[in-house]
Amino acid sequence: MVGIDDESLYRAIRISSANSSARFSTLLEDAGIVVAVAKSLLGEQSLELCPETVQRIADDIAADHVARRSVASARRIQRQGSREQQTPTKTAALPSIKGTLQLRRRDDALSLEASFPPIEPRLVARLRRALRRRRYAPRLWGVTTRIPSEQLLSSIPFALKLMSVPPGDSALLPGLVELDIEEDLRETLHSFDLNVTPPLLFAVGADNEVARLVRASNIAGHRTYWLLTTAADSPSLAGFPTLGEVGPFACYVLDPTDERACQALSNHGFVVGFGVSVAFAGAPPLVHHATIPAFLAGDRRIVVPRRSSPNGVLVEVDGHAVRAGGDEVVRVVVPVGEHVLRVSSGLESRDFVFRGVPKATPIAMAVCGVSACSSDLTVQALLSGSLAFTVESFAPLEGLELTVEIEAGGHKVFASAPLGHLPQTITSELEPFASLLDDATRELLIRTPGPIVRLRVGRLCERTWTLEHRVRPCWWVRGSNGRVALSGEMGELPFGEVDAATPHYPPAAGLLTPGLDARLLVPFGLSLTDYGEAASFTTFCAAPKRVPLDPPAIHKPPLWRRRRGERGAVGLEDLVEAYLRWSLAECDTVIAAIRRKQITSVIDGWIAEICCGPAWCELELHLPWTEPWGSLVDLAHKRGLGRDEYVDLPERVWLQALEAAITELRRELPELWSLARPPYDISERDWRVVELAFERAYESVGARYRKSGDTKTSDALAEADFTADNKPEEWRPILETVSAQSDLLPLASLLLPSDAALGFVIINPTEMSIDEFCEELTRWVQQNRRALAGGPPNADTFRAIVALWTEPEAAVRLDWRGALDTMLAERAVARAARYLALRRRQARRGGVG
Template identity: 45%
Template sequence: MKDFQRRLTERFSALRDSRQSAVFFVEHGLDDDELTELRAEVRARLRFHAVDSGWWDDNYLSLLVAATEVGYRYRGSGTDFWPLLEEELGLELPPVGRQRIKDLFVRASEQFRGARPPTTAWAEAFHLIAWPITHALLPLEFHRPFAATLANLRVGMSDSDEATLYRAVRSAAAYPTARFATFLEDLGVVVSLTRSVLWREGYDLSPEIIGRLSADLEADDVARRGVAVARSIQRAAKAGASGPVQLPALTKTKGALQLRLTNDALLLEAGFPLLDATIAPRLRTSLRRRRFAPQLWGITARVASDQLLSGLPFPLKFTALPERNAPLFPDLDGVGLEAQDLAVLHGFDLELAPPHLFAVSAEGDVARQVLGTTITGHRTYWVLIGEGDEPIRGCPTVGEIGPLRCLQLAPDSAGGARALAQLGFDVRRGVSVRFAGTPSVGRADDIPSFVAGDQRVLVPQRLSGDEALVVHLNGRSAAATATEVVRVAVEPGEQRLRVAGETDSREYVFRGVGALPPVAASVRLELRSEERTVQALLGGRFSFVVDGAAPIDGLPLTIDLEVGGRVFTATGALGPVPQAVSSEHAVLKTLLDEDVRDFVSGAEAVTLRARVGHIAVAAWELERFVRPCWWQGRDEPQLLSEGGPLRFGVVSADDPVSKPTEDGLRSRTYLLAPIEADHLQFGALAPFTTLCIAPKRLRLSDLAVDGATKPRLERRRRGSRGGVGLEDLVEAYLRWSLAETRSAIGEIHRGQVAARIEEWMTEVCCGPEWTRAEVTIPHKSTWSILEQVCQAMALGRDGLTELSDEQETQIRQLAVAEVRRLLPTLWTRVGPPSDLGDDDYEVLDGAWTNAYEALAARYRARGQTDAADQLGDADPHESLERWDEAFVRVRERVELHALAAMLLPSDSPARLMALEVGTMTVDEVADELSAWATSARRSFGGSAPTRDALKASYALWVAPELALTTDWRAAIDTLLVERSVARATRYLALRAREARWGGL
């Protein structure tokens, strides 16, 4: 005993002298074996020395540690602490002995600066046991509420001072018990524990107690889940925040299940309520950037993020039930989301563990989950039970969903009533009414809300004969029979409507609100171009995105171009939203034909209007951008300014990187560019105010630029002795890519020359092997690539049916269109590994069968019955492995795997490949590149590039006009020195172009 007294004295003295905060006696530093020995010693000494004897004055620390350990394990209100301690010590403790233990705690706290109980109602009511429980620091009973509090923390710890963090923890503790509220009173303890548990480092606490607490938190499933959520959010906040991070307000997004019976098949669907309008757009954009499609609990087929956030039900496909306390989104940490988005997603909650009860609709095809325990006896119910659950006798089977079985329960039958009672539901057959007309404002709320001032119609239910109900509201009453209704005026605030029958009564609660909340548009059009000019439209730099809350497919898109009193129109079909619409899109490409381009090229302003069916419309005014110097005239152009004409020269398409010369030879296509334009007078844009001149008539072969002379490329800023450096190439690239044109031929040829210079830039920045790999990239949509892969693999082809090349092409187009319509979210679910189920593969085979039948119907309509019969008999069945192989090939081509394999550092491709850059602005991509550069900073030759340098580097590839507003010349140094930056920005730029062409 004396040895324990000596060791503990040294331990607590060392803790006292090493820090300013209080010492807790649970920080004794003893292992399990030593604690067992200490308890045995205390029990043995208490047989000879009473607690109130003077012997304990010199050997009290072992007794206090034993009492503190009981306080650590204790769970209760306070009345049963002493029996547990008496059992631990092996003797009864009279009131004098209990007071003696408290006095020893007080003495030891004075000697070692020990912790003291806070002044709270609970601590005063239980002033004796408050000491050992306080010295237990974080008893086991507090582990779950403390973990839940940390998961609900709404600030980033790394940028919060002690006071801010403490206030946040107090706010995050939802409805604490009296004991837990007492624990929360100590600012220093709360802050130290919060930082120690989440960062696994001791902050004014010993490493031994932090290790013990962490191990005990890990051993509790619920506590472990809460701490994991909190650490995930704080890691994201620490990594991505440049200042204090304010997370969204504490909220839970509770999902619900429903059953749907369709075509004799039973489906289990889930749905989450719509998020707040201030949160949903940001979260939807963030998830789309990373193509986040989670497997719920890690066991379901992947669910597109748009479906999660749409507010609409989506099917759940699974073959096994999730493990107990499994997180809903188990793969969140690897997605790279910001702290704000993680906080929202961690608030999503959905319970799948059976049993679940569902109320069946009047049509009998949909059953919605029952969340309460009181149900009406006038409806039919379905119940979901697990494979191992005891079967319910006398109840018919509705169907099976993976490992779950669905049974029908009728409260009117003896078996159904007994089963409902066993499940814990209270069946009542009392009065019932419903609000007719439009649904409530807040459908997902527990209490329905209606607009104040409206009149709602109350319809009695399940009345027969002369039965009547009496409705009481705000001191007024009205009666209604089975054929009558009651009109209720909605007043502001919460209302309680009581409905009484002959034998029963019931209250309905509803709320009157001031006005309808804004309704989010189901489909909207968002401009994504940095430049809103006529030049951007004609130069292919103008784009917008058709977006929606869900992946809707097949909507018609109409684009009108109004200029000079004339309106040009083009219409076509959209694929699944979101979809980028640029000059490469079929509708806009059809609109901007040669005649329209010639007409628009001289216009000062145009109006572009886009319509998506009758759902959404947007219009943009595009004006001709007027620079300090400009071109005038068509036959003999002049470069003018406010000070008069300026000098300009010629750059031939055969030597596109040469400097403009006044006596230059004019080839079939050439560029007019300023000579020595004063930057101070005309700005940085002046050297790139160029005009591309091309013949009005040319053969297609004349448009090729293969004859353009490739200069000797040098990996340096400026070339020497006839060579060309990167800055020389960039200047030439900007001159050609930003040039105005007066004809469609000039626009095509200008683009080809700019592309050739860009190829040379890429070779200098990224290396020749990268340039060679780029040649293999297909500029097609994902679905078009699927057609190519199907052709290469002879997929969906019946080998016994002879087809012409034209027929094969038609069948592939029909089949892929069918797949695109039936499986719009296909590319979020294919692998490797693939999350497609048997029914998905049936859809794929069925699409090819339907394609053969559709083509057969065409031939039959033409009277070609023999060909129609041959096509109708085809059997294009394919194996699952062949389909998976085809999807892997498509994904490799779409995600540019050949280029991703050359990205540096080698662990960065997954992060960059996951980004959906097609719907991101340059600034948004710059933010992602900045986060990537921070994580990969050790692979750079120098310090990590700045965000401005990364933005300028990326803008050079995708938005040359925007690049001119950045310090692009400084970015050239980064592209030359850091090949990893050049490849990363180039890769994302190519992905953005693929999306612009409809690739993603």
């Protein structure tokens, strides 16, 4: 087919078949078959399909008059398109590569510098080689000194020495027509654009040495500006300070807080805005950090202008207005009811909502609390790392410490670790459990009935749980000489072993032999009637005292999409049996627990590849380990958000303020990520919560520095205004990015059917039980029955599938073997269950691994 590649052809077919049946949509997942069939039907030879297959498809189409007419129409359009493509068409113009300017003052001398944004690396490499061979060094507009081509393409500012003002109709790079280079490289150079038409306004940085070009006509009134203009315009700027001349231009210093300077900027086409920046003093609110603060009626609140226009600020409440200028403040008496305090500065205004109440109502609330997230409160769950607890707090507390105490067999052991942002979910594989569960503690827990686990957060709260042992028909015993034996009511039982390099193999008979890596001990040859299926998964992971902690070298076998494999390949049932054996294994050493977790993760990925497909598995493998609030801090700090550029502070101070603000925001707006997902639904009231969080963060960090004696940093933070350099549209891209990472949107795009994916994205699976998972999946199946190849699965099948990927301990007690057929045949069901399970893992452990 002329003029269209395979990818475009496949995309066109998918768009045309948007309303097709579920079976046809399943066929369309294989791009290779779809493209090969389409090419064969339209008369192009294809080696992907044999002639017999093409003829059979053509005969089926010929028997259907609707399909026959559609193919004939497609061939007619194809012939017409081929004739049209023979007519030469004009290449579309490249987008303009706009350069920018900056002024630099060094040793009382001014220099004008220019730079161009980076372009595509391969294109710039070709362009650099071609221009270097021809020693290309142009005079921009024909009026500058020569500029080496390396500087033009470096994206680094270079000095621009102008002899005169460039004529309005002159080309930036003259003589490109005579330049002997390839046409696409010439077009790229034609797209370079740089504007030096006066007047040029530059915003001065905090160092007072570099000023960057202002492109917009609306400018902030709290900055100092340098204005470049020609000598003909100089009389209108008489009386203003000058910095000297830059080529044909004169440079003037303008401070918009001066009315004359403000008028001069307006005369040159710039609209000066001062914004509204105020602080509040006086009686504190009854409830801290409320969206609408409440005060006692009669309390006095003081409005302190931080920055204002030369005419001051206008404060208005209930129709009464007062203007404050200079160092004046406004005192407001709080009336009963909800009111709006409007502060205006120039043409801009901000509204602050507050409420006055006749008397305060005390609210008794627990400062923080600890709760268990897992339904399986057993010793085995604690040792396997699947036991989870949540620490919550409604107050903005910092520096909390979690202490875990274990009482077993007359011994008490404890460990402590600092807490981060609350609410925080802590599993038994994280600190302080990781330090507490050493080899001696593990052995003590295994042989002691009813051990007690106590969690304490400082002196604020404390919770205690008594753990149980899983009742199994057989158990493992380690003797004083290190010998491991499998015991039951009838004495010692036989067992085999599985090597870590081949974790999917069935157990082989024999005794444990010392090796270089971990081994799994598995009951061998037990009667299913006498001991039940649970005995097969009463396993024990043994590891040497010293072993490299790198992931073991595991041989990946061929994976078959069937229950059982043969001739070296493995099926789904083989892998699930191996997965349950390794994930439920007891471990008496930390090294054995680490090895068990690594091997379980590998087998878990193989199961996902069989059930969800290689494309799903590849995306899942490269998913980032993200905790959304921490990611928000990192991205905002990298992009310079959350600060006031007018205030010069070290990076570490802005980072501390940003972390404190995100902590506040996490408490005040926990639903931020649901608002940031498409469609973006963060309102003005929500953004006001963000502004309040940063204002409180500046105050708290400033108070910390003042307490340590650093009054300079504290005073600078008191002057900082979040609203001056932070707009909602600047924060929107990073909020959407972090929300997409938190929702695992790359995987959500592969959910089937695609129009039902949003239903899974918007739910929060963090604290969901297995039954709640099943309710969501049952609701989804009822709405999308046509996407299934067979009948809808029952609740027991859903429960077993979800348990396999969230709580393997519970899966053993369910009919997981009966659920394998659904996992194999219904890829849509498998992907939905897997997606919810990964969301839960990410929320509990900080990542999907």
